[in-house]
Amino acid sequence: MAVRLAREGYAVGLAARRESLLEGVAREIHEAGGNAGVFPCDxxxxxxxxNAVRRCEEELxxxxxxxxxxxxxxxxxxxxxxxxxxxxxxxxxxxxxxxxxxxxxxxxxxxxxxxxxxxxxxxxxxxxxxxxxxxxxxxxxxxxxxxxxxxxxxxxxxxxxxxxxxxxxxxxxxxxxxxxxxxxxxxxxxxxxxxxxxxxxxxxxxxxxxxxxxxxxxxxxxxxxxxxxxxxxxxxxxxxxxx
Ligand SMILES: NC(=O)c1ccc[n+]([C@@H]2O[C@H](COP(=O)([O-])OP(=O)(O)OC[C@H]3O[C@@H](n4cnc5c(N)ncnc54)[C@H](OP(=O)(O)O)[C@@H]3O)[C@@H](O)[C@H]2O)c1
Missing domain, CATH: 3.40.50.720 (NAD(P)-binding Rossmann-like Domain)
Incomplete structure (x- = not known):
């Protein structure tokens, strides 16, 4: 869903606990020319x-x-x-x-x-x-x-x-x-x-x-x-x- 939204032109803030998986999704989005940031949180x-929303808004x-x-x-x-x-x-x-x-x-x-x-x-x-x-x-x-x-x-x-x-x-x-x-x-x-x-x-x-x-x-x-x-x-x- 995040990759699809990035393709629609959204800058995507990704939030979940496992940072390495979020980084993987962000990489896929960047490689396709999109914009994404990673904001790990529980x-x-x-x-x-x-805090994650605040950092997301500051960055994206x-x-x-x-x-x-x-x-x-x-x-x-x-x-x-x-x-x-x-x-x-x-x-x-x-x-x-x-x-x-x-x-x-x-x-x-x-x-x-x-x-x-x-x-x-x-x-x-x-x-x-x-x-x-x-x-x-x-x-x-x-x-x-x-x-x-x-x-x-x-x-x-x-x-x-x-x-x-x-x-x-x-x-x-x-x-x-x-x-x-x-x-x-x-x-x-x-x-x-x-x-x-x-x-x-x-x-x-x-x-x-x-x-x-x-x-x-x-x-x-x-x-x-x-x-x-x-x-x-x-x-x-x-x-x-x-x-
Ligand atoms: N698959 C289905 O058949 C189905 C059907 C109806 C509704 N849904 C709903 O669709 C949504 C996505 O489910 P999915 O099927 O993609 O399940 P999934 O593959 O198990 O993914 C769940 C996602 O939620 C994140 N998550 C879980 N606990 C979290 C926490 N405490 N803090 C932050 N992130 C957390 C996980 O990342 P981390 O573990 O890294 O935190 C993961 O990205 C869920 O709300 C689910 O109830 C799914």
């Missing part, structure tokens, strides 16, 4: 995120587009129940995006223009089995950024909430369970870039899985629970098999 740490200029994309997916188990693991997922997925917004929003409001893109997930549409923390963090993102989108009407700052299904990345590489409608990275990035370019309010894709996720919300809860529990049992048995 998005779960508010001070680090605010005002942030016109924020893509809050950092995320962590882990299984949530009921026994043993690990509240700290839940906290970690929510801090990275939800609060990380909130802190980044805190960093860029004052400048966007001052300039009367900007675009905030929150990368959520179809997992945020319903409580998925073994995914309490991840589903909650992504539902939180959908609602948080939807609220913000409404509150920012008239300020020149657009908000796009993106909810992908399964995309082949390091996050899904370790999954042994079924991933219906799994997309390759390139078409998924193209889909997201199109939505960003059009400043769409929201994008949920791929469409067939988005329809399933939307319908899941409408099912009577006893029926949803029965279906989701079956999916959960299959997931648990796939995850317990050696990869």
């Amino acid at each position: 998005v779960a740490e508010r001070d680090q995120v605010l 200029g005002p942030v016109d587009l924020l893509v809050a994309n950092a995320g962590l997916s882990i299984n949530t188990r009921v026994a043993p129940f690990d509240g700290l693991a839940v906290e970690q997922v929510i801090r990275i997925n939800l609060l990380g995006a909130v802190y980044a917004t805190e960093g860029v929003l004052p400048g966007m409001l001052e300039r009367g223009r900007g675009h905030i893109v929150a990368v959520s997930s179809l997992a945020g549409f319903a409580g998925l089995p073994m995914s309490a923390a991840y589903s909650a963090s992504k539902a939180g993102m959908i609602n948080f950024f939807e609220s913000l989108r409404i509150d920012l009407r008239g300020y020149g700052v657009d908000v796009t909430v993106i909810s992908p299904g399964f995309v082949r990345t390091p996050m899904t590489d370790h999954n042994s369970h079924a991933m219906p409608f799994l997309m390759e990275l390139e078409p998924a990035v193209e889909e997201m870039i199109r939505a960003i370019g059009r400043r769409k309010k929201s994008l949920a894709f791929p469409r067939p899985l988005a329809l399933v996720a939307w319908s899941a919300r409408l099912l009577p809860r006893p029926l949803y629970d029965r279906i989701a529990a079956r999916v959960g049992r299959r997931k648990a048995s796939a995850d317990s098999r050696p990869a």
Whole structure:
């Protein structure tokens, strides 16, 4: 996504924890004639995120587009129940995006223009089995950024909430369970870039899985629970098999 945005003419500020990987992406962008800077930070740490945004703006200029994309997916188990693991997922997925917004929003409001893109997930549409923390963090993102989108009407700052299904990345590489409608990275990035370019309010894709996720919300809860529990049992048995 960063490489694609650089090709569109954006000077790209790259933020994540592993500096060497960020340097690799920045090199690829520079070699293609683009502009990029590296601002390592842990998005779960508010001070680090605010500092990274400040350094990014000093080096590359005002942030016109924020893509809050950092995320962590882990299984949530009921026994043993690990509240700290839940906290970690929510801090990275939800609060990380909130802190980044805190960093860029004052400048966007001052300039009367900007675009905030929150990368959520179809997992945020319903409580998925073994995914309490991840589903909650992504539902939180959908609602948080939807609220913000409404509150920012008239300020020149657009908000796009993106909810992908399964995309082949390091996050899904370790999954042994079924991933219906799994997309390759390139078409998924193209889909997201199109939505960003059009400043769409929201994008949920791929469409067939988005329809399933939307319908899941409408099912009577006893029926949803029965279906989701079956999916959960299959997931648990796939995850317990050696990869
Ligand atoms: N792949 C999918 O099927 C899928 C589906 C729906 C939604 N999503 C969402 O899409 C986003 C990108 O996921 P992906 O599939 O590209 O996963 P990924 O390959 O695991 O990448 C996650 C990225 O987040 C960064 N990150 C994780 N924890 C961080 C932290 N504490 N501070 C700063 N950066 C952190 C990682 O860099 P460092 O580890 O170097 O920090 C990495 O660049 C996530 O929000 C994910 O939930 C993915």
